[in-house]
Ligand SMILES: Nc1ncnc2c1ncn2[C@@H]1O[C@H](COP(=O)(O)OP(=O)(O)OP(=O)(O)O)[C@@H](O)[C@H]1O
């Protein structure tokens with residue numbers, strides 16, 4: 109810049125052209141970087157992703173063992189079971205509904221699958237398939253009850269959560285299921301790793317992509333979001349609310365069934381207390397991920413990050429040697445801090461984006 | 466005296482107001498006019514502290530003021546009746562009226578008796594005749610509008626801002642409200658009156674200010690120096706001047722068969738003790754009005770045809786040949802569109818982008834856009850309607866809630882026209898729409914009929930009914946008691962027939 113000022117006037121014209129285009133190209137690059145940064149910032153999951161990274165690094169700094177592959181893999185696997193069901197919960201939350209029964213559905217499918225294949229019973233693959241269909245059926249039952257009794261899904265599932273759990277106790281006779289064919293490909297394949305990740309995590313990836321598309325790009329997703337943003341207007345627009353809700357509940361049920369099956373494949377044993385408190389983890393994951401309980405919008409990828417946050421907190425507390433009597437208290441506190449940080453980041457970011465708009 | 470000077474308001478990228486001045490004196494009715502999106506509501510919201518201006522100052526009785534919020538303004542004597550009602554549907558009328566300023570007994574308990582005592586004269590003044598314990602959510606739109614007005618009056622304001630207070634009101638209620646406005650003025654209250662009903666404005670206003678594109682086009686001129694024609698010219702600017710006459714329907718070319726050639730037939734339709742039995746036939750290409758006072762059954766007929774209510778007797782045959790629907794979903798899939806009068810509750814998803822609102826019926830229950838929705842195609846449709854109806858928006862991706870009231874109404878209109886329905890039910894289709902856009906929308910209605918659709922209309926605006934309808938069926942106490950058409954059909958004959966059920970004198 110400064111050197112061209114010293115040049116004789118005759119050359120100024122050409123040099124000015126040159127320097128202008130050079131500075132133009134540098135501003136273009138600057139603008140590209142800035143717009144890329146903006147796009148990254150404006151991703152809704154930005155805040156909670158940052159929180160996740162901070163959590164992992166903080167725990168890792170405190171005790172590097174947390175960052176060892178097998179520990180991270182376990183954390184990932186725990187997150188996977190939660191994330192799969194949280195994906196479905198995003199659809200329900202987006203239409204201002206809650207399904208509290210997912211923990212029960214998860215446990216029923218888990219136990220039924222185990223009982224069916226125990227002692228050389230049903231072929232494990234078939235048992236798995238039946239269990240997933242059963243999950244969808246239990247979801248459908250929730251939907252049908254809500255429509256018939258004309259009561260909110262949250263109330264129906266408060267009842268069915270307890271009922272489904274009861275079914276688990278009855279089926280298992282409150283004891284662990286024995287005689288599982290643990291050498292079968294179902295256990296050695298599904299319960300293992302593939303390309304360095306637990307197979308369950310691959311399900312998370314594939315389902316995440318598929319369900320993101322369903323949520324954001326399909327007719328079904330659009331109607332789900334429409335119901336959540338204005339139920340009266342959705343009904344008035346001819347959207348069959350009961351039917352859509354039924355489908356969403358079946359999706360959640362099937363996903364809970366799948367999570368149960370995957371968990372069985374990994375654990376290779378069936379304990380009737382499985383999945384206690386699972387429903388709260390699922391709902392927490394969806395909400396921490398950025399799906400608003402007020403409905404109308406949601407994020408499937410966010411649910412995955414939310415599940416990772418929940419799982420990192422649960423797994424990480426072990427490293428801080430929190431007395432077991434205190435784990436619930438500390439878990440709750442850390443979740444509040446995480447969500448609070450996300451909200452803070454969002455507000456800051458929104459303000460920043462507004463200024464530069 | 467309330468003076469606003471140099472008011473500027475920018476929303477992200479949208480310049481809603483640019484250096485607007487407005488002076489309202491005590492004992493004056495000051496009309497604030499302008500096309501949809503001109504900035505009227507924005508200015509009124511700033512005057513009452515519901516929005517903060519980007520720049521500019523407010524002076525109340527010589528002292529600069531800055532209201533923290535609407536409650537703060539109310540305490541200082543400035544009250545608003547906003548265009549989009551701000552009521553709580555799950556609370557009773559009484560609690561809505563007194564919310565946050567309930568009279569207390571011994572400092573803690575809400576004094577119900579005192580509330581009733583104070584509410585009565587105000588409700589009488591505005592002519593609202595419903596039990597005060599009824600939930601606001603159960604009221605009709607016009608009744609809710611009156612509750613909102615009554616709430617503003619209860620605070621005995623020195624300055625009252627009315628943003629389209631009559632858009633949902635019927636003729637008699639409007640007349641009554643104008644009477645209230647005059648009384649308040651005579652008591653020395655300053656009033657800002659925003660409306661698209663220019664006849665009302667001229668009947669009540671002393672001075673007018675006209676906004677155009679966020680700037681002042683006419684600053685506080687006395688009404689007597691203006692004509693309706695002149696006002697419209699200032700509002701719409703260089704845009705097309707109106708020919709005064711409403712758009713009459715283009716003649717359908719001879720011999721061309723409309724795509725949906727069956728009529729809508731109602732035979733002996735009855736609903737409990739509310740309506741009927743009613744026989745009605747509307748042919749493709751016809752615009753048929755249904756007129757009647759509240760409770761006369763005209764509106765119930767709409768709800769039955771749209772599957773929101775079940776008829777207890779009789780048969781309905783839709784233009785598509787299908788029977789009367791048993792749900793809204795069935796109605797929509799049988800080719801019925803219903804443009805509702807209550808756009809906030811039934812028409813729109815306010816926080817969703819404009820293009821999603823327009824696409825939701827066609828892309829959703831009608832399955833008209835495939836399983837995977839195409840964002841580009843939806844945006845293109847929104848652009849189409851932006852041009853067709855003149856929707857003022859910065860982009861089809863903006864949330865509908867950011868549009869001005871009249872432009873929101875155009876989006877509701879677009880959403881239903883998008884479905885290309887054989888039968889169209891219109892309930893106050895142009896509520897809050899400016900005079901220029903109204904003509905456009907009337908032309909769109911005429912086009913619909915010309916292309917062989919059946920169109921049914923109810924409207925609180927009798928001029929609109931007589932302008933766009935080929936004939937109007939009069940409902941009185943649950944029965945269709947005759948119809949008006951051709952020369953017989955005008956505002957006055959309608960009003961008389963609706964109130965007496967007697968068509969002989971027309
Ligand atoms: N919250 C908001 N965010 C962005 N833009 C807004 C917002 N509110 C209003 N606007 C814009 O400001 C402009 C003025 O709107 P305003 O509601 O004041 O119009 P109006 O004169 O009241 O119109 P109408 O007659 O339709 O009610 C419009 O272009 C509108 O889109």
Ligand SMILES: [Mg+2]
Pocket residue numbers: 505506507548628869870871
């Ligand atoms: Mg307005």
